[in-house]
Amino acid sequence: MDVAVRAHREGDRARLIPTGPFDLPHARIAASAIATAETALTGCRTVELELADVVDIDGTGAVQLARLLDRVEATGPRTQVVEAHNPKAARLIALYRQRRTVKAPVAPRRRTILGRLGSIADSLPRALTRGLDFIGHDAVAVPQAVAAPSSVDWRSVPHLIQVIGADGLAVTGAANLLVGLIIGFLGVSQLGRFGVTVYVPELVVVAHFRELGPLVTAIVVAGRSGAGLASEIATMKVSEEIDALRSMGFDPVRWLVVPRCVALVLAVPVLTWIGDVLALLGGLVATTFLTDMSARAYVMATADAITGTNFLEGLIKTPFLALAIGLIACGQGLATQGGAAAVGARTTTAVVLSIFGVIVISSVFTFFFALMGL
Amino acid sequence: MPDPRPHIVVNDLRIGWGSRVLMEHVTFDVQRGSVFTILGGSGSGKSTLLRYLIGLDQPLSGTIDIDGIGTPHQYEGVPRFGVLFQSGALFSSMTLAENLALPLTTWTPVRGHLVEDLVQAKLDLVGLGAFAGHLPGEISGGMKKRAGIARAMMLEPDLLFFDEPSAGLDPISAYELDQLILTLSRDLGITIVIVTHELPSIFLVADSCIVLDKVAKGIVARGNPCEVRDQSNIPFVHAFFTRSSPPTIADQGV
Numbered sequence: 001m002d003v004a005v006r007a008h009r010e011g012d013r014a015r016l017i018p019t020g021p022f023d024l025p026h027a028r029i030a031a032s033a034i035a036t037a038e039t040a041l042t043g044c045r046t047v048e049l050e051l052a053d054v055v056d057i058d059g060t061g062a063v064q065l066a067r068l069l070d071r072v073e074a075t076g077p078r079t080q081v082v083e084a085h086n087p088k089a090a091r092l093i094a095l096y097r098q099r100r101t102v103k104a105p106v107a108p109r110r111r112t113i114l115g116r117l118g119s120i121a122d123s124l125p126r127a128l129t130r131g132l133d134f135i136g137h138d139a140v141a142v143p144q145a146v147a148a149p150s151s152v153d154w155r156s157v158p159h160l161i162q163v164i165g166a167d168g169l170a171v172t173g174a175a176n177l178l179v180g181l182i183i184g185f186l187g188v189s190q191l192g193r194f195g196v197t198v199y200v201p202e203l204v205v206v207a208h209f210r211e212l213g214p215l216v217t218a219i220v221v222a223g224r225s226g227a228g229l230a231s232e233i234a235t236m237k238v239s240e241e242i243d244a245l246r247s248m249g250f251d252p253v254r255w256l257v258v259p260r261c262v263a264l265v266l267a268v269p270v271l272t273w274i275g276d277v278l279a280l281l282g283g284l285v286a287t288t289f290l291t292d293m294s295a296r297a298y299v300m301a302t303a304d305a306i307t308g309t310n311f312l313e314g315l316i317k318t319p320f321l322a323l324a325i326g327l328i329a330c331g332q333g334l335a336t337q338g339g340a341a342a343v344g345a346r347t348t349t350a351v352v353l354s355i356f357g358v359i360v361i362s363s364v365f366t367f368f369f370a371l372m373g374l
Numbered sequence: 375m376p377d378p379r380p381h382i383v384v385n386d387l388r389i390g391w392g393s394r395v396l397m398e399h400v401t402f403d404v405q406r407g408s409v410f411t412i413l414g415g416s417g418s419g420k421s422t423l424l425r426y427l428i429g430l431d432q433p434l435s436g437t438i439d440i441d442g443i444g445t446p447h448q449y450e451g452v453p454r455f456g457v458l459f460q461s462g463a464l465f466s467s468m469t470l471a472e473n474l475a476l477p478l479t480t481w482t483p484v485r486g487h488l489v490e491d492l493v494q495a496k497l498d499l500v501g502l503g504a505f506a507g508h509l510p511g512e513i514s515g516g517m518k519k520r521a522g523i524a525r526a527m528m529l530e531p532d533l534l535f536f537d538e539p540s541a542g543l544d545p546i547s548a549y550e551l552d553q554l555i556l557t558l559s560r561d562l563g564i565t566i567v568i569v570t571h572e573l574p575s576i577f578l579v580a581d582s583c584i585v586l587d588k589v590a591k592g593i594v595a596r597g598n599p600c601e602v603r604d605q606s607n608i609p610f611v612h613a614f615f616t617r618s619s620p621p622t623i624a625d626q627g628v
Binding site for chain 2: 023024025027028031058059060063064066067088091092095096099100101337338339340341342
């Protein structure tokens with residue numbers, strides 16, 4: 001049966017007769033039928049809605065007819081629903097008319113690009129203050145943790161080292177191996193032009209031990225464990241677990257952040273060191289594959305190149321990189337407010353900030369060592 | 375003329391995971407247009423049974439027929455019923471209006487002003503007309519549940535499932551929610567299945583009920599809630615309806 005709304009005019013009285021099913025599947029046809037019928041109502045003083053021919057009605061159809069009556073009344077005419085033949089339809093229409101909000105709904109907030117830029121600029125000082133406040137809180141937490149060891153969840157540390165260190169070894173190891181291979185290839189191709197491929201082992205050691213080893217390892221850990229830690233704490237925050245900790249007298253920084261930072265500071269140097277060894281292997285494979293240097297000669301040259309300075313200069317910065325990852329990831333997690341979307345946003349920010357932070361800190365160390373003439 | 379056939383027929387359902395059976399011999403009918411409640415203590419498997427009814431999990435054996443056309447699989451095609459989850463389960467990145475509009479714009483060709491009108495009407499129906507532009511994080515728990523009901527109703531289903539609709543609400547909000555359920559059932563003729571253990575709600579809204587017990591691993595009583603309360607001689611059921619401790623084995627002199 002087709003949906004239609006017939007309009008009969010008798011002077012200043014109009015009779016609207018909706019016919020057919022008024023339900024969700026027919027909502028679009030009904031909307032155009034209602035719009036057409038409405039044009040015939042100009043100048044009426046009374047409008048009657050006859051529901052006898054409505055064969056099927058649901059909430060959608062009732063809303064459409066209820067809004068029709070509202071619109072008609074708003075322009076002046078009196079409306080009347082003839083409900084004798086279809087009490088269900090009349091009841092539904094009355095329900096949606098009664099429940100109508102008089103107060104206008106709050107319009108969804110849409111911001112312009114300039115508005116958004118302004119609000120970001122406005123929030124920057126607060127974000128900076130909060131970040132510094134968090135670092136201060138962490139600094140205070142360390143002596144407090146030493147003074148009251150039971151306020152820290154030390155039992156979670158071995159598990160965290162397992163998750164961050166052992167479980168992450170395959171991916172950090174593979175990344176370092178490949179970077180060693182790349183330095184080897186580049187060394188052979190560039191130094192080979194001057195006939196000094198004999199310096200490739202030293203290049204691999206210096207480049208990887210000092211700079212790339214700590215950096216590559218930290219970036220992989222930031223992407224992997226940083227995201228994991230941030231989303232875990234963010235989920236705890238939105239599900240009120242952090243509030244529960246506070247209510248039970250635990251300081252979330254001491255209980256959650258300290259063990260995670262400790263685990264990172266312990267695990268990342270080990271990952272870096274293993275990564276360094278694998279990078280040497282990568283360099284060896286590249287050099288012996290591309291040149292006639294023997295593996296033994298490569299190892300001898302490498303052993304000569306590994307000095308205390310080369311080794312320590314790299315390893316000394318890894319705890320700082322690890323600490324930066326831990327603080328940024330946990331800080332972002334604790335700053336989460338809202339629901340699932342906020343967890344995702346904070347996790348993304350944590351990964352981006354920790355990778356950026358790792359690169360900045362690494363550069364600061366390099367600059368400092370260069371100034372020291374090391 | 376109302377359809378005399380039951381809306382939902384559950385036959386000899388056996389549910390659990392692997393070898394662990396949570397419930398067995400679960401058989402019941404839900405009449406069209408009625409308010410049906412699934413009762414039981416905490417951990418009795420009420421919410422789990424609901425997951426099977428709405429097709430989120432597959433039973434070990436037995437059948438669930440909705441409208442006589444087999445077990446629903448909610449995620450293939452247009453949903454045939456609406457579900458209110460315990461927390462409302464609104465999408466936190468969307469405003470209430472966007473949450474409600476989603477099923478309409480996904481499953482129907484309705485667009486534009488009509489979507490806005492329908493969304494606003496449903497929000498008005500649950501008393502949230504002024505909150506269309508709010509995010510779920512900005513409204514209270516009770517309001518989230520009401521918004522969840524409005525979203526469940528967007529596709530005009532003739533069957534709604536509610537998981538603990540009044541849990542955690544103050545008595546006034548819980549009463550308002552019960553009135554809304556009665557409106558949906560009486561005025562819109564919707565069949566409503568409610569998982570709950572809120573006694574005042576049960577007596578106010580329910581036409582019939584089943585009582586689940588984890589020890590018995592299934593249904594221990596069924597019928598009109600008042601009759602079950604007055605006539606059941608099972609200690610657990612009696613204790614459930616009178617809010618007392620069930621008699622222990624020692625009390626019974628065994």
